[in-house]
Amino acid sequence: MLKNRSILTLISLVLAIAYTIYILSYFGGVNAETTSDAEAIGAGIATLLVLPSVFVLGVGVILGLIGFFNRSAGLQLTAAILYSVAGLLFLLYAVFLVPSIVLGFIGWNQQKKINAAA
Helix, strand or coil: CCCCCCHHHHHHHHHHHHHHHHHHHHHHHHHHCCCCHHHHHHHHHHHHHHHHHHHHHHHHHHHHHHHHHHCCHHHHHHHHHHHHHHHHHCHHHHHHCHHHHHHHHHHHHHHHHHHHHC
16 A cells, blocks of 8 residues: 555645544534534634635645545645645644644655656
């Protein structure tokens, strides 16, 4: 399964998937646990602020999965760029995306070299 594939891209992808699951469960739980109208409005506004970042991150994860299994360096690069954009869209939690971003770019470079050698 891992033959001719970058391991760092896989690690980056696993970290991005874990972060996506965390952010979805966190903001889903915040919205479900509201007790008053003001709390519900505040939670809704917070969720709307995070939603563009989560959407871009989700697209990045999907492209990362496709790129990893197809050994496509271009899709892996696109996924790493989308992780960066997701971090910029929600700077408060961008720290959690830094490992995925760094490993994604290094993994893209490795995959590009693996594809050139093959």
